Amino acid sequence: MGGVLVIWLLLFAGAVELSLGISHEIHLLRPQLGSSGHHVPGLSCLSWRLGVEAHNIIEWSTVPQACESYVGHYMLGHQYRKDSRAVVYEALTYAQSLKLAVDGKDIWVFDVDETSPSNLPYYAKHGFRVEAYNSTQFNNWVYEGKAPALPESLKLYKKLLSLGIKAVFITGRPEAQRNVTAANLRNVGYHTWEKLILKGSSAGTIVVYKSNERKKLKKSGYRIIDNIGDQWSDILGTNTENRTFKLSNPMYYIS
């Protein structure tokens, strides 16, 4: 292995298998000072991740190489799930505090990738995006339609439905992926929605695209109760309404 110590993280693989429905996967995390790990002096991966989540660190293209192992352990370990749970707890507490009209016009906007279904099984095999984005490989994964639900988001989705709030999915996935996306969502528990909005040929950033779609929803008479996403571009921009919720994602940044 050329001096590279390969660590088979059976423990982590097992934890993910239980909770995100991945089977027959052995996740390979390269050691911090192995092939991935030229040392970056002074870089605290924890500070980097906090900087990403607090929107201090923006427009980055790949995870710092020295943080591959850190990000991998975070995503496959307990803390990512605890962090997701804390976000969903806040979101649900907020939703339950509202006086809703229950007239079918209250909607909650969900992002898709890394919010509703999770592509973690894919990213676990591709260095948690320490590797540059490969659209062919990623689209092959998408067309398999096997992305598991992020359990915390699915819980939120179900509880919102029980409150009479409808789900609208707005995703940067292209229109060509409508069928596989719909099937994947249904297969993992997101059985119904008011709209599933995919990105057509519209130019511009995700912030602009999503802002425009929210504007259209409001013009159609919907009331946006809230937005949840793993990217700042899911929740910045206009027509976001009162509250927004940001799930963790230290793997990639979309502007």
Place this chain on the structure above:
Amino acid sequence: MGGVLVIWLLLFAGAVELSLGISHEIHLLRPQLGSSGHHVPGLSCLSWRLGVEAHNIIEWSTVPQACESYVGHYMLGHQYRKDSRAVVYEALTYAQSLKLAVDGKDIWVFDVDETSPSNLPYYAKHGFRVEAYNSTQFNNWVYEGKAPALPESLKLYKKLLSLGIKAVFITGRPEAQRNVTAANLRNVGYHTWEKLILKGSSAGTIVVYKSNERKKLKKSGYRIIDNIGDQWSDILGTNTENRTFKLSNPMYYIS
């Protein structure tokens, strides 16, 4: 001590003494299962702090009691300083990437408390805001004028000045504290500024007050390069311009 195990964290006290100029202080952190610590099932203090920094958890009044020890160790330990360093690194990288006119009209807006000077010596004695805010006690501390500089912010301040960017401080402190605030800033290394703006009798939230003050600055011909603060209310609102930077503060929330 009534069954409460008191821990004298000499190590942490020493670390703060070195870096934040606090002497003759012994910081007392209560153990998580002692007087402060009824156990809150399922609460991850790390997730709580992340939720605060990512603006998922808002309008909270005090640190959860179970997180007093966690927040105390964070604030007095290395991670708070590493996190501050990472924010300042990003801010400085951004500032250095700009083509500046160097005509004296480029300004950088700094918040005061927990951004430029730090009241950590005060909060370390008051349970890191697991206790409710006591304005009399806090104002007594302010009038002592002894808040040390947050070293990372002072470094940013100095480098910005060397780039030809001027500092404007906008603070929620009242006008009555102008002299002591100015003296405190100067004493710890913030020797000069274009404006020091304190909150007069204007009603409304800090978001509105700071947005209005930024608007006035722009009308006066200044170009706001950036904002830095430890509260979301320092950087949300209008006229924030291109980038904003959020320093950590898990001790209190100001809307």
